[in-house]
Amino acid sequence: MPETSRRGLLFGTAAVSAGAFLTACTSNDPKEAAAAPSNQPAADDKPGAPVTIGFAGPQADHGWLNAINVNAKSRAEKYSEVTLEITEGSNDTAAQIGQVKTLINKKVDVLVILPADGKALTQVGLEAMKAGIPVVNLDRVFASPQAYRCWIGGDNYGMGLNAGHYIGEQLKDKANAKVVELAGLDNLELTKQRSQGFADALKNYSNVKLVARQAADFTVESGQAKMAQLLQAQKQFDALWNHDDDQGVGALRAIQQAGRDEFIMVGGAGAKSAMDAIKADNSVLKATVLYPPTMAASAIDLARALGQNKGVGGLSEMEIPTSLTLYSAVVTKENIDQYLPTGFS
Numbered sequence: 001m002p003e004t005s006r007r008g009l010l011f012g013t014a015a016v017s018a019g020a021f022l023t024a025c026t027s028n029d030p031k032e033a034a035a036a037p038s039n040q041p042a043a044d045d046k047p048g049a050p051v052t053i054g055f056a057g058p059q060a061d062h063g064w065l066n067a068i069n070v071n072a073k074s075r076a077e078k079y080s081e082v083t084l085e086i087t088e089g090s091n092d093t094a095a096q097i098g099q100v101k102t103l104i105n106k107k108v109d110v111l112v113i114l115p116a117d118g119k120a121l122t123q124v125g126l127e128a129m130k131a132g133i134p135v136v137n138l139d140r141v142f143a144s145p146q147a148y149r150c151w152i153g154g155d156n157y158g159m160g161l162n163a164g165h166y167i168g169e170q171l172k173d174k175a176n177a178k179v180v181e182l183a184g185l186d187n188l189e190l191t192k193q194r195s196q197g198f199a200d201a202l203k204n205y206s207n208v209k210l211v212a213r214q215a216a217d218f219t220v221e222s223g224q225a226k227m228a229q230l231l232q233a234q235k236q237f238d239a240l241w242n243h244d245d246d247q248g249v250g251a252l253r254a255i256q257q258a259g260r261d262e263f264i265m266v267g268g269a270g271a272k273s274a275m276d277a278i279k280a281d282n283s284v285l286k287a288t289v290l291y292p293p294t295m296a297a298s299a300i301d302l303a304r305a306l307g308q309n310k311g312v313g314g315l316s317e318m319e320i321p322t323s324l325t326l327y328s329a330v331v332t333k334e335n336i337d338q339y340l341p342t343g344f345s
Contacts, residue, residue: 042313043305047081051110051307053300054103055086056096057138058116062218063246064269065089067293067344068114068138075297082304093120100124104131110303113148114138114296122147134306138299149306151323152299154291156193158328160241163194163266163289164201166330167239170264170286171208178237180230181213182223182251184244191215194243194268211237216247223247227254239264245271245288252277255284270331272343279336287332293344295326 053076060066069089076084085108087099096116101124103111111128115121118140125147128135137148145151171177181198184191195213202208214230216222223246230240231254240263242248248267255265267274267288274288302320305311311318331339 041308041310041318043301043308043310044313045078047079048304048308048310050081050083051079051304052083052085052106052108053303053307054100054106054108054111054133055084055113055300056100056103056111057087057089057114058096059089059091061091063271063344064291064293068296070344071293071296072112072300075300079304082300084300091116093117097121097124100128104128104133108133109307110134110136112136112138112296112299112303115140115142119143134303136299136303136306139295145322149322150302150320152295152302153325154295155325155328156190156291157197158325159243159268159289159291160194160197160199161201162197162328162330163241163268163287164198165204166287166289166332167241167264167266168202168205168208171238172205174238175207177205177208177239178211178234179208179239179241180234180237181210182227182230182240182242182247183213183215184247185217186215191243198241216244216250218244218247220246220250220253223250224254225250227251228258231255231258231260237263239266240284241266241268243268245269245274248285248288249273252283252285260284266330270339270343272340272345275331275336275340275343278331278333279340281333287330290327290329290331290339290342292326292342294342298324298326 055072057068058065060069076082085103090096093116100113111133113135122143125135125142134149137151139153141151142148167179183195202210212230212234214226216226242251242265245267261284263284264286265284267285270288270290277283277285305320312320
């Protein structure tokens with residue numbers, strides 16, 4: 001399940017990929033644009049120097065994590081000069097550290113690491129950097145910025161913030177509106193960030209009150225059980241913010257079994273099941289807030305650029321940024337066709 005800190009540069013798109021790098025602009029002032037180096041080496045789609053990228057992530061035991069692997073593999077296949085060395089993935093930190101050490105010993109050109117535990121994997125990230133292998137830290141952030149050359153990931157706080165603003169706007173004309181929250185695992189920092197963003201957004205709507213919050217654990221079963229408890233305790237409310245679309249499958253089952261439909265539901269992450277339900281528009285689920293797994297494809301783009309000593313096309317800087325935070329777009333019936341291809345199973 002995704003985990004990160006809010007940090008770095010915020011992009012106003014669901015994901016930043018090579019195509020976005022190529023089309024980004026630095027200024028609307030032609031004088032400023034002309035001042036940029038004319039010989040700046042920038043990444044593009046043309047084949048370049050061979051690059052071997054090592055990829056290490058946790059076990060794909062969640063729809064989002066599986067989508068991370070799929071995005072990384074498919075992106076690497078796009079480039080004829082890129083060789084991807086990908087590990088099996090493990091949620092055991094010792095095993096993942098061993099996998100990364102193997103990639104270091106193979107002397108890959110660049111490492112992309114989505115750590116099972118950012119703090120626990122920090123030392124091996126430092127080891128790679130000291131060995132002269134630049135590290136792209138994907139999503140779950142290392143404890144030290146010295147352990148990576150570039151960090152790219154999602155915005156958990158932004159997920160909650162945008163979910164809260166969407167719900168607030170839907171309920172702004174309703175007196176004494178009640179909202180409930182089906183959170184993720186409370187011992188995870190990402191859950192705290194999503195809840196904090198949601199709470200901060202609701203502060204902008206004096207008529208909207210969070211009346212109940214229940215933590216689940218990102219599974220269908222927990223979503224169904226915890227949602228049933230919320231429904232039993234709250235006989236009427238106007239909106240539900242569910243942190244994760246996988247547990248949202250179970251939540252929807254509980255809602256349908258209870259025969260409740262007086263509220264709107266907003267999901268999180270961007271699973272295909274949620275997007276299909278939004279498009280069908282035949283349930284309480286009206287929106288989901290993205291935590292795009294396409295960040296893995298963007299991580300491959302960044303690793304390729306690092307391996308070829310190139311920068312980001314359209315930016316004046318000669319080097320890629322040190323951090324990229326992806327935007328948590330709200331997907332609704334109105335824009336579903338744009339985002340449906342990014343939905344994951």
